[in-house]
Amino acid sequence: MIDVHTHLGSCCSWSKRLKGWVKVGIDDLLAYMDENEIDLVWLLPIPGRVDPYARIVGPELVLRVAKEYPDRIIPFCVIDPRNPKAIKKLEEFARMGFRGFGEFKVKLRIDDPRSIELYRACGELGFPVLIHMDDTYNPDIKGLKHVLEEVHDAVFILHGPGWWRHISALVDEREVYPSGKVVPGGMVERLLKEYPNLYADISAYSGLNALSRDPGYAKDFLSKFADRVLFGTDFPCIAPDGSQFGPNGSHIELLRNLNLAGDVLNKIIHENALKLVDI
Template identity: 40%
Template structure:
């Protein structure tokens, strides 16, 4: 063991290198990196609202907490939400809430656990029973619910029961929407039904079906894909965000990147217009995974206050993260 002074010297050097690395990673964007360090929070520009630990897909290697933290240091990610995946449609291997709680336990100032329950799960005690299950997770440190990715319709009554329980437990719901999980129709009428039914629940949209709906004139098939080209007016996301203050968007994964990159002019205006409703995320889940979000955000040169809100402040506020 090195003497304390040497250790802290090394630690501060490591911190410096990490921060320098982060500035390089985002294209030396001085704007991106400005005021990245907020007192009381771990250093870094971003809060990543969407990562997974363990083995998600049979075709990909697993990701450990140490590897995730190293990647976060290299990219200026101060804190990351770690999402379980419990539905058979969600991943090749189940990643339980208890697993997520265990692997994040030593790093809770940087790794923020969410919990999840499949809507088809058996439980007793009705609404009270379900709220009790969620509160048990919340009391162990979970700050939100998701990734919610079950093979049911978004407006399935079992989903609505679950969302009502999340609202009561004070857990924001991060959901994946496509034609296999939480499915809906073009224009997202099912999601609107949910938003109307549970107005006191915070919803965070993610996935191909959600992000294809940034555009109008979407086909059913496009709700399972990554549509290219200009965004048509009349997209469901803008319409629903305008009407429902409890609706947010998670910019992670190929779908979140594509929604902005397919029409950068529309995308930039959308990010500015919805700066209070959008959350930076990556869906990082295996070592060496390419993550296009960092370059995209650097290229867009968003106003500094918009960056601050999307990159970290919105999520911190939504999840009730306090300065230490």
């Protein structure tokens, strides 16, 4: 199994059952992997201290641990597009051995021209681009359409509440984690249908919620887009029930409980990730 969305560092918990910071190091990540039969992870930095509720380690440390455990960890890099040397830095990262770009989490519109320039460079380097989308970071889904029209040769992997709430055609923009039946024909479905270079990452509470709210729709959705959905958890972030994504098994349990066809499950839990970044 491949978990495409993991971090090292600290996350702050807002759960009623757990308060404060949870900090994990490389031994914790490896223990999570061993205990849950995760063979490989994509390890993602975020661009600096952008999120006051997460202190995630940067690209340098990601690369160091990936070099120590090359058969367990795929290193991703990330850069703030406002850095005037962003493209140069990205090319340097590629030479250093990074394999992808993300988690891209910046307070800019997703289709900011500086971001678009970076996505293009990622496409040229063969780096998949993993983007967190919500109302603060990389909004919004209409801008994503603009990005997909502009950039054809990069793979985009979307995650976060700003993406997943559009699994339904009926969206209340005030709801971060909407509940209730999915109305088919949402932007998620329409964009996946239209753009073959677009993928979805089921990690964190946003993915879990989107696929739990209407199991019938979720099963059809995952079967239809089996080639473009990736299993991820957002380890070491904390779930609303105070447990930890990854070790709590919530994402894999969700997939298993949907009784997906064997080939669908295999694509989601490892084949698609291998297709995007080989080892």
